[in-house]
Amino acid sequence: MKNHAKIKEVVFWALFFVIFGLIPLLEKSDYHLILANHILIWGMFAMAFNMLFGVTGMLSFGQALYYGLGAYSVGLMVKNFGDIWFLPAIGLGLLSATLVSILIGLLVIRVSGVYFTVLTLAFGQLVWQITFKWYHFTGGDDGIQSIIPPGILANHTVYYFFTLLLVAVSIWVLRRLVNSPMGLVLRCIRQNPDRVRFLGRRVRRNQLRIYVISSFFAALAGGLMAGVDNSIHPDMFYWTTSGEVILMAVIGGIGQFFGPFIGAALIIIIQDVVGARTEYWSLIIGLIMMVMVLILPKGLVGEVQLLRGRFRPDAKNRGENGTTFSA
Amino acid sequence: MDPSFIIMQFLSGLMMATLLFLVASGLTLIFGVGNVFNFAHGSFYMIGAYLAYQTVSAWHANFWISVLVAALGAGVLGMIAESVFLRRIYGRAEEGGFQILLTYSFILVIDDLVKLIWGAEYKSLARPTGFRGAIEIGGLTIPSYNLAIIGIGLVVVVMAWLILSRTRTGRIARAAALDREMLGSMGVNVPLTMTLVFGIATAMGGFAGALAAPLRSVVPGAGIEVIIDSLIVVVIGGMGNFWGAWLGALILGEVNSFAVATVPDWASLFNYLVMVLTLIFKPEGLFASRKIRKV
């Protein structure tokens, strides 16, 4: 078993670097580079989100808060102090996301289930409304434009590799985390928090930790995105952004570590292809969502594994492995 | 502030609260009884508004009949949505996430279907005859349609109380909220009950949409704007609690109304502020309908 997991991991990384490393060389047009960049950033965002949802069982509907925080740290610093502050601003975004997530985290982890979901939504919407309203500081709904990364990073290809590197490191860190003893505790919390408590582990503290970690990477995604789009907007705080990341994770498969990344890629490509061809995109995306939820509930990656499990004589847990997180 | 102005603002708040309550009551009912978070509740509100518009403008029906048609139509659609789609995901692991996604997909599909059927133009519905003007009491001008809505809201509250506490249906609904398995073993058809409750809740949404149509513009996307506010109401009151929704709506309506009169610059922040403050001190809302499983 362990060997196979190793192989799977090696294959993922090899493919990851080959595909995303080759895109800038194969493609002469900027657009696919940007599309791939979006996939990388959203993919990381979705994986970080899934640390909360898929691993620990905490459905946050407010991760957009940290995504926006990361983006606005960069936007405001670059706008007010110049583009040389781009990289320190990403750091500032990470720092503020950590602090804010500790504060809000202490409030929201007191409740669980749908209450947790709604509470995170409430905080996200509050920050969205403040950003929207505080026109003179944040630029209100107009957002902030002309966020150009400094020096050599202004080149799209260089910036692309910069994101690729950071995303790869982030995914690696998250991967280590899932396989660590803490990851095990988190997965146990998802299944039976009381038992974890009986075993002498602190449930709340671990929940807070993973909330902060997930928010940290959400802020990194936001900061990196500001450099790709060159403009930011309060929509980044809005509940639809949180909703999108949930959608990506579920479509890819929340029970799989790499599932959310595949989900992000799929959603971005679908949006692009469908959006370019019809004005009834919301009907089509809605129908796709419906089919996914009703027919393929384990997400794309989960269903594929399940399907193979059916044909495997030595399968231990046929049909069951979607409900536990397979790392 | 002079007293007559305070009364006027209070009535404005009451009016806003009533419409909020009518939408939110359906949302909280589904959650309380069925444990389903129906993100698409606003879309049933919108369908109600369009059905009322259709009945009045194309078939020249009386407005009050159109309200009933709207409630009935939204209710039937809700029952279809529940029995064809939602029923399939009950009891899944991570059901909460799937509920949100599935009902969110309803929003997307319904928005486009409405645009396909009625077009993107704004529709408008006139107030019903007899309720076009205003009543003057002691120098105050109060539109009679607004009074009618406040009255209807009170009737709904009283009727809901009677049904929930005095009838067999109400007892079944309350029992379903507590323990569905036990209810099933006592011979009640639980799936049918769930479908009916869902239908009643979406009918409430459609009813609210139809009543609001003469006051608002009927446009695609109108559902999104009411769902967030109703969600706030439900959360403040305690999810699944009928009286909580009523109180939550009242608080939100009045806070908004007096914020507009005193600090108009910041009025738009108050909804979220009230919600966050409530949740910091009472994370389960003012009236929690069930014990929250503390983790």
Next chain:
Amino acid sequence: MLKHKNLTLILLAFLVFVVWPFSVSAQEKIIKIGAMYPMTGRPGLYGLDSVDAAEMAIEEINSKGGVAGYKFEFTNTDSKAKPDYSVMVAKRYITQDKVHFLFGVVSSAVGLAVTEVSKQYKKIFIGTDHASTQLTTDKLQPYYFRVSNNTFQSMAAGALYLKELKQTKPWETIAYIGPDYAYGHDQWDELKYNLDRFGVKYKAVGEYWPKIFAPDYTAFITSIGNDKPDILVAGFWGGDTVAFIKQALPYGLLTKTLYFHPDAGGNYELMSAMGSDLPKGLVLSARHHNNWPDTELNREYVKKFFQKTGRYPTYAAEGAYAGIYAIAEAVKKVGNPDDTEALVKAFEGMKIKLPEDPDGFTSYIDPKSHQIVQDQAIGVTVPNDKFPPAKLMLGEWKVYKAEELLPPKEYIDKLQKK
């Protein structure tokens, strides 16, 4: 256990998707327009009308053989009125689909995001229907041109109207209600600025900021009623105007106070939605009117649009129609749609006769601000059932000369400093 095989398949499929070249080969000589109008939700009507009108203009031009040997080709991608998505679409248009012009957009936030892309890639962006003054002042970049009025122009006309009103109906107090975002705030700032500039004395007794798309205005209405302003200036657009007027009517607010809505209030959508419920005597304007000016060109335009779509156009439509004709004019002058710098020169100072130009005036693009300069008319709602389902339309027009409405230099300087 061969888990990695499926993973490989998925990733490969994904690779194929990403690298899939779906560019069309172009044999004919074509002017490609990449539009980004929203087609869903609240601004959907504006997008729908714009796309129909642009297509109508293109049919007219293509049926006459095109310009300079080129035919128009028009694509629209639903921007969902989301800036980040629109940025993606704009970049796809430029680097993938190789469009010659970026076109459209309803929301100013999207406009500001797209003008940034246009600047980076040096690709001309024709703005047809977003009103933020910033785009042609402090956020102006060489490749942006706007063919519809901005809020400053509407508010300058509004201030002149209020100035004249003093002579016939003396007024003193004024209150404002508008959506709580840049568009709403800009209008109020610009109106106050212009009232001061024209030496009009006034006392502001209330400012109200409901959320955009707010369903309920009752509390605002009773509060405004308590302020008792002589003039109520409104800065809504779309369905919000309809909802506000419907809710204000029974309170008698609109008879005690003059309702004044000079930027988007006079849009046909309001008349068509409210029919006979619309009260008489509201003072409104918009960027185009179906019944003003009474010229051959305007009558033809409205008639053709009605024949094509079965409905009368909102002002958004005329902006898109004007945009296509402006592009045709520029390409005609330059001879091809590829020489961007020459096209920029051709747009600067371009004179173009549009449906909304009264006799004796021709719209032109101000070479400095890249903003179209047009006369503006403000009217009062009067019975008129020539454009059903509307029962009232605007009348009793007052027309303001284009030159008086442009922002003065010190105003632009002030914006740039901010």
